[in-house]
Structures are given as C-alpha cells and as structure tokens.
Amino acid sequence: MQANLYADFQRTLDNCSSEPIHRPLATQGHGQILVFGPKRPRFLYAMNEHFPEWLGKPEASLWQQPVEAWMPESLQHSLRNMQLSDANQTWDPIPFCHDDQSFDVMPHVYAGMTFMEIERSKDQPAAFSVIQRILNRLRSCRSLSELFETTSEQVRKILGYDRVMIYEFDRDFHGKVIGESKEPHLEPFLGLHYPATDIPAMSRELLLKNRSRSIPDIQLPNERLSFNPDLGTAIPYLDLTMCQLRATSPVHIEYLEHMGVRATLTLAIVQEGKLWGLFACHHDSPRTPEFEERKIGEAIADLFSVRLFELQRDERRNRVASAQESEQKFLEQIRVGDHYKLELNQDGKYLEGICIADGAVAVSMDGVLCSIGTVPVNEDIMALRNWLIQCKDGELFVTDDLRKMVPIAAGFSTRIGGMLAARVSEVSQSYLLWFRVPHSQVIDWAGDPSKTLESARFDDSEQVRLSPRNSFAKWQEAVEDRSLPWEADEIATVSRIRKTILKLEFQRTAANVMRSRQEFMQLIYAASHDLQEPLRTQLNYLDLLSEEMHTAKHDEWLHFVGRASHAVNRMQTLIADLLDYASLGMQTKREPIDLQSLLAEIQEDLSQAVDKKHAVIRVGKLPWFKGNRSELKQLFQNLLTNAIKYVSIDTIPNIEISVKREGRFVVFSIVDNGIGIAEEHFQKIFLMFQRLHRREQYDGTGIGLALCKKIVENYDGQIGLCSTVGKGSSFWMKFHETSILGDFE
C-alpha cells in the first residue's frame, strides 16, 4: 500500500474532497524532478529520491554542491534564465542526453519555486500536420453529436489510447460521457453519468491551471520527494500544481484499478474561463505521452472548445427560430373570450414546440383546456394551479426541482422533474405549464450496470467505493428528482407569450368596459321609455277625468279608471322584471342542479296556464347542470312560458324539451307548435324591450328573452332558434360539456 502522501492530511472515507492533491510529498516514478528555491538558487531545494542514483552521483554531494559542480552546462544556463524571471511561467522543453538516451527537460516557475522535470523523449509527431488535420475535421462537423464522435476518434488516433471519452460537466459538476472512441473489446461508457465527487473540486481547479494531466502507469511506485537537509525547512511543503510528475491520489489510483485502466491522460476543455468538460484518455498498459503530445492534446482541446461554442450557438439559434415559429402559431390559436376565458381554437398542438419539454398544458378555472405529452393527472394540475395562484412568484415560475419547490408535487402519480409556468390571465387565472420528467429517468445507460460491477475487482478486506457502476448509482441519487435546467431563451419566449396574452386580455377588458357602458346606457334609455309610457298613460287619464268630471258618463268613468290602473300594473311587472335582469350574474355560487326535477317544479308552477290551454309538455332525460338554481329556473321558465303563450287560439300547445350532445358541446332544445317567428326577427327578439306583438294580443314586458340570453351567456353558452311562421319554433341553447354533470344519453 502507498505510504501517506501528505505530512498534514490523513485520508478517511469522508474527506476525499478536501485532499490537498496539489502538494503530495511524492512524484510519479517515470521521471526525475529538481526543485530550486529562491533563498539559495544555486543549491537544490528538493528532488525525487532516486535522482542521485539516476545521475550517478552521491546524494550528499547534490545537496551540498551548487549546480555548477554537477549539472550539465546547457541546463545551468536555462536555470539561470528562469530564476531571473519572477512570474509563474513555463518554457519549451530542453533536449538532453543521458546514458545515450534522449530526454526532455521541462522547466517552469510556480509559486516562487523553479522546477525542472526530466522525462524520456521519443520521435515526435509533426505537430503542425496533426493540428492541420484535426482542424479540418472539426470544421466539417455540422452537429454536436458529430463533433463529439469525430473529436474523440481523432484524439484516440493521434494520442494512441485504448479509449478516449469526452466528458461534460453539468451545472453541479456531475458529469456525463457524451463522446467516446474505444477499442472494440472494451465495454462502452458512452452515456454514463458520474457524480461530482468523482472529479472533486480540487482536481477541477488543478485542471484549469494545468490543462493536461498524465498518469503513465498506475502500478509504477511513487517516489518520495527528498528535501535538502541543509535548508532546514521545518515542514516540507511543495506546491506541484504545474508539475507533470505530481504523484496521484491513492483514491484515484484505486478508481482506475477498478476500471482496469493502467495509464491515463486528461485534457481540460475550457469555455469562457470555466471547466466545461474533459477528454479522458485511458490505456490498459503503461503509456507515457511526451511533452509535445500533451501540448498537441491541449491544442486539440482548445480547438474543440471553439468549434463547440460555434455549434452550440448554431443549435441555440435553430432552437430559438423553431420556438419562435411555434410561439407565433400558438398565439394565432389563442384568444381571450368574452368572459376573459382563455380559448384555444385548436388542440394547442404548438404549445409543445415553444420549449423543449416532455409535456405541456393550458389550464383555466374551468379545467384543463389542452394537454400534450407527459403531464400530471387533471386533479394534480388543478392543485398546481391553486398553488400557483397562492404563490407570489406565480406569474412566471421556473423550477427544475418541482418536488422540492412545490411540496404537493411529491404526491403526484406522474413523476415530474421541472416545471415552467406562466400566468396568462389575471382575471381567470389561467396558466400555461410546461413539464420535464426527472433527468434520471431519461438517461441512456449504455453498459449493463451489473456487468460493470462484476468486472470491478473486489478485495475482501477493502470496500469498493468507486467504480462506474457505483458512480452511476450515486449520480442517480444526487439528481433523482430534478430535470434538466430551463434555458434562458425558453424562459424569455414564455415570458413574451405571457405578455402577449395579457395584452389580449387587457384589450378585451377595455372592449368589455366600453360595451357594458353602451349596454347600460341603452338599458337606461329603454327602461325610461318603457316606464314613462305607463306613467304618461296614467297622467293622461287623470287629466281626462278632471276635465270631464261633470260630463262623463258612469261607464266612461269606469273605463278611464280601468285603463289607468292597468298601466300601473304594467309598470309594476316591468319594474320587477328589470330588477330580475339587473341582478343577473350577482349570484356567483354555482352548484350541481338536477334539471329534471327543476323542470318538474317549473311545470308545477305553470300548471294553471298549462291546464287552461290543455298544453302537452314532454320532457326528455335531462342531465345535471353546474349553475345557479334561480337563474336556471328563470331561463327554462321563460322559454316554457313563451311556448305556452304564443300559440294561436285554436291550437293545443305541444311542447318538447330535450338535450343532445354535439362534440364537446351539449345542446338543449325547446320545440313548440306555436305561431312561429319570422326569420327577420330572430335577432331582435333577444333585445331588451323588443316585442313582436301588441299588448292587446300577447301581454309581456319584452324582457323575458333578453333575460334568457343574458343567463345563457353567463354560462358561456349560446341561444338561438329555428322557426316557421304558423308552424312553431324551436329554441336551442348550446353549452360547453364542462357545464354538464351526469349522463343523459
């Protein structure tokens, strides 16, 4: 087992993330390292313990003698130049021969210390042609998936590893393998997910500074760093951030062992100063990439990053363009109805193109208007709507963790990860909701998890903590309920839709205010007209009586008084009807009403008129209706009264009330065999105070059908008629099926 790498850190099961991996007191065994400090720059500060043996000089002489005594002159010269610079810096490698073998000496200055690392050098690939080749390949990639595939393939070809993976970090530094090129016999890792703890923050920080990291052989024993005893440093401490030879954390070695990996090279992919992802290159036998190979790797990672940025921008543009098209089409579908209700004139199919989502709904106070894809059940959607109404941020609510943000969502039978909600009506509190299922549910798990587990080598004495299989389980746990985050452009689109619909609602409100004002004025004129008429009549008769007090005969007197009191009666009825009309819509309480029993009650009330005319009324099977009892009674009573009243003297009224379904609507009809109505009057009869007959013929105030129309419209229904003069009329009322309860067919 490895000796402890740190003087001041003891690894336990829980403190992996705080391991100071940048300053182990050891180096990897494939090279030599020389370190010089600022105090005595000509004398060694530290070296790997086998350097004296490698150089063929006794250890003591290296510590005690200045570099001039033992270092080849070319290297002395470089060392002097480096020590004159005070900034952190890296220089080109210096070729160096030792024992007839060629080496690279790689010098750098970091944190005040001067480092020289010595590694074997081989025949170098021609960097220029390699870069040229990969640049052309990257430029020809037209999609992200193509880019990932091509780049991983090229990196493997150029750097010669068994497996090259492109690994992307998410917002929380959990990672996913998005591109892979490998030897055919290897198990694929493409699509696998890893928790953030697999590549701890410290490693990510190191990779941002030192863009490549090579471990040539995990089985090669580490070498301890020796420190110059003459320098008398109390606690040996050396920051190896920029050193290639830095020893590897035993945790990581163990992890690689379990995956059957012998050598690795890791290249940082940096975008906008942040670690976007990694190239992870694995090899099942020792592999030492020399300096130039590593630098080519870093250059490829940079080129990849540039092309990635371009393609992401293109894909975002395409997504925005297609979302805008859906947005446009969706807005064409939608309108705000007379009663401020959101109405979709189609099935809302463009709703789903606006965001990338697994499902979408439009919901108003009447329920779910349309629903597409994976969404909660209707009751749950209504519960969500109620929650949003209460919520102060409910106007535009965005979450990728619904169960955490909205506690009621934990009980939903459909598992939802994220939700994007927009309140699109202030009056009816309607919402558009987009849903995403939890991310963990949509993972493409490329390998068979159980097989990976088998291939991990167990040691009875030591717990297997890290393996791809375990990592996936840990990752799943970390992201279990959450969805992918909503993109800024998606939120912007939804916000824009919200504003557009609210503007429609505002326009509707303004139009409605104008219209109700006009209606109100019309009503006032009409009412004053119809009320003045009987008043004037009374006044006229009173004048007449006073004028002819002495001349009129007794029966003339009676006639005059009779006419006057008739006018008073008319006025009373008129005022009562007007009050009924004015109070419509004041009662907002709606409850299920059994229309069958309501109609029976109305027939009972009208029994006198029915008996007088021997009327026959047949009522079909009627459903329950969600409404106000007294309003519904007025509605049916007025229609039935008209059907009984407007018949010619020699006809026995024959009336039939029935209901039928027409698509998503329910249509009631009241058919009579009365005098009928000419088609030119079909609109007029529903206007206030419009009568088709003189009072002497058929009595009435001209309010009844206006009242019916207003009631029907309060329930978002329509009323109309078909009629033939002399044969009869058929009044129909059409309501949306959501107003109806129970079965009637």
Place this chain on the structure above:
Amino acid sequence: MKNKINLVLLIDDNEDDNFFHRRAMEKAGRVEMIDVCLDGSDALDYLRNMGKYEIRGQDYPRPDLIFLDINMPRTNGWEFLDKYALLDARFIGGPIIVMLTTSLNPDDRQRAEGCELVSEFMTKPLKQQTFLEILDKHFPDLR
C-alpha cells in the same frame, strides 16, 4: 276657404295614446278623418290598399299628415320609414311627424333629424295646441 285637412294617419301600437291623440285632434276641429294603424306593417298595407285594406281598390288614402310612433312590435318606426322610402309615389302622403316617447335617447333624436322623410319630431303626447301649430306650419294656406 276650407280650414280642415282631410285625413290624418296615426301609426302607433299604444291604444291609450291613440285615444288621447284622436281626442286632441278632434277637439281642435281641423281634421275631417283620423285613421289608426297599430304598427308599421299595418300602415304599409293601409297606404297601398293591401291585405285587409284590399277592398278599397285603387283609391289610395294618401293621408295629409302622418304621426309615427317609433317603438312598435313587428315593424317599428324606423323600419317603416325604410320601407316607406321605397314606395311608389301614388302611395305617398303628406308630412311625417315622428313622435318620440321620451326625448332621452340622443340616438333616436339624431336618427330622426338625419332622416329626410321626417319633417319634424315631437315628444308625446300630442296636445291640441301642438297639433294646431303643426297645421300652421305645414299647411299655411289652410286658414
């Protein structure tokens, strides 16, 4: 010289009003005959000797003066005027006076003012004095 006009037509569904208007005109004593139609369609039949008036043959009534109510069932005052405008000249009578039940509705007043067929409009009821003033204005040769 004769100081009476021959025929006045009242078009109004309100029988009480008709009673009082007839009475006021009779008291003024300046009209030979007063006919009543209870709505616009009735009046159109009356002017053309159609329907129940057919028996009168070719002798069209052509009233000297027409008092027209606006608010009537079936064919109201405005609808009557629309159809009257299309009538053959042989059916056309004298000036038309529109009678408004109330002067409250500015729409009705404006409409009456804009209608070329309407000579005048007045507010109900028609009193003896008003009737005389109308005669003076529209039949100055009569006195």
